[in-house]
Amino acid sequence: MDQAENLRNIIKKQEIQPETPTARVITVTSGKGGVGKTSVSVNLAINLSRMGKKVIILDADFGLANIEIMLGIRPKYNLADLMFRGKSITDIITYGAEDIGLISGGSGINEMANLTREQVYHLIQKMTELDKLADIIIVDTGAGIGDSVLEFVAASAEVLLVATPEPTSITDAYALLKMLNRNSSYHRGKTTAKLIANQVRSDRDADELFEKLGIVVNKFLNIDIEYLGAIPYDSNMSKAVIRQEPLSLALPNSAAAKSLSWIAAVLLNREEEDASRRGGIVQLFSRVIRLKLRR
Numbered sequence: 001m002d003q004a005e006n007l008r009n010i011i012k013k014q015e016i017q018p019e020t021p022t023a024r025v026i027t028v029t030s031g032k033g034g035v036g037k038t039s040v041s042v043n044l045a046i047n048l049s050r051m052g053k054k055v056i057i058l059d060a061d062f063g064l065a066n067i068e069i070m071l072g073i074r075p076k077y078n079l080a081d082l083m084f085r086g087k088s089i090t091d092i093i094t095y096g097a098e099d100i101g102l103i104s105g106g107s108g109i110n111e112m113a114n115l116t117r118e119q120v121y122h123l124i125q126k127m128t129e130l131d132k133l134a135d136i137i138i139v140d141t142g143a144g145i146g147d148s149v150l151e152f153v154a155a156s157a158e159v160l161l162v163a164t165p166e167p168t169s170i171t172d173a174y175a176l177l178k179m180l181n182r183n184s185s186y187h188r189g190k191t192t193a194k195l196i197a198n199q200v201r202s203d204r205d206a207d208e209l210f211e212k213l214g215i216v217v218n219k220f221l222n223i224d225i226e227y228l229g230a231i232p233y234d235s236n237m238s239k240a241v242i243r244q245e246p247l248s249l250a251l252p253n254s255a256a257a258k259s260l261s262w263i264a265a266v267l268l269n270r271e272e273e274d275a276s277r278r279g280g281i282v283q284l285f286s287r288v289i290r291l292k293l294r295r
Contacts (some may be wrong), residue, residue: 014115022280023056023134024271027156030163033143036198037162039237039247041140042100043257046248047264053135056093056101058281060109060152061142068104069244071096078106082126083119089129097249101134109148112285113292120289124282131280136226139284145176154183156264157279158192162200165209174216175241181221185291193249194228206230229263231256251261 028044030037038061045055059067068074073096082085093101115123130137139156141149153159153176163173177193180186195213197206210227217225234256240247247257 007259013050018050022131022282023137024158024177025137025139025156025279025281025284026158026160026267027139027141027152027284028160028162029141029149029153029176030143030161031171031174031176032169035143035147035169036237037143038140039241040160040162040196040198040231040260041072042067042246043139043248043260044264044267045100045138046098046138046246047261048136048268049100051264051268053268054099054101054133055136055138056102056103056130056134058105058137058139060105060139060148061177065104067102067140070246071100071102072244073102078104079108080106080111081108083108083111083115083123089126089133094135094294097246103130112289115289123285123289127280127282127285131282134281135279145172145179149176149182150179151288151291153180153295154185154191154282154291156191157283158194158249160194160196161225162196162198163213165197165201165205165208170209170212173213177188177217177223177225181223183291185287186223188222188224191221192224196228197230199233200230201233203230229259229266231259231263 028037028041041057045057049055057067073094075092077085077087077092079092082089082092088162092103094104095101112123139152141152143149161173161176163169173195180191195210197209200206200209214225217223227295232255234247234254236254237247237256240250243250247254248260251257
């Protein structure tokens with residue numbers, strides 16, 4: 001038995017549905033950059049925190065530091081420090097605005113394929129601790145359809161897909177879903193995909209975006225996609241970016257900020273619908289490691 005097969009067997013043994021409640025894991029992704037994915041992640045986290053939930057964001061886009069800038073924090077440690085340098089789960093969580101916790105993935109995201117047996121045990125145990133620290137964990141993936149993005153999307157029970165009415169955004173969103181559909185770890189019924197239409201000029205724009213994407217998805221893919229909500233085009237969003245502050249904090253009465261608050265409320269109202277699929281962050285990381293071992 002080679003090392004990869006040995007690690008897969010370890011992960012299967014570790015991936016047991018816990019008796020205690022686990023965190024709700026929401027993965028936010030997009031088919032391309034520049035559609036506001038990270039802004040959506042951060043602002044949803046802020047609104048969910050305001051609604052009484054303990055929220056932690058896992059920044060799985062290790063090449064950038066957009067979340068750190070928006071939350072006005074600079075993490076001292078990242079996931080790699082937890083995995084290889086003896087840091088605890090609380091060491092690598094940095095708290096910012098509205099008591100939002102942030103974990104920087106750092107190089108640890110890619111290095112999960114190279115874990116030893118002992119390191120797998122250690123990581124799963126630490127993720128069990130993380131499940132107890134949060135009600136909701138938002139995973140902000142990188143943009144595009146690279147392996148690291150697809151691994152998190154395929155491993156997730158709940159995926160929010162952010163797209164704009166631009167033809168390239170719709171095409172790239174479909175490309176991501178197409179790659180997900182081809183992934184051997186994807187199973188219809190275990191993953192829900194929900195579309196957030198961002199930067200729309202009207203309700204008609206949002207409806208057309210979902211209709212265009214939905215038609216090709218229903219025709220060619222074995223994926224169910226739901227419409228979650230729309231965020232209007234709002235010049236205040238760029239103003240908030242310049243101020244390096246989340247829109248929901250900088251301009252909470254703006255049209256886009258109100259829409260983000262509404263979408264957060266919808267997510268909470270639908271919480272019970274996805275409860276049966278919930279396996280917490282332990283299950284997500286177990287699945288991601290298995291996917292990496294297949295590469």
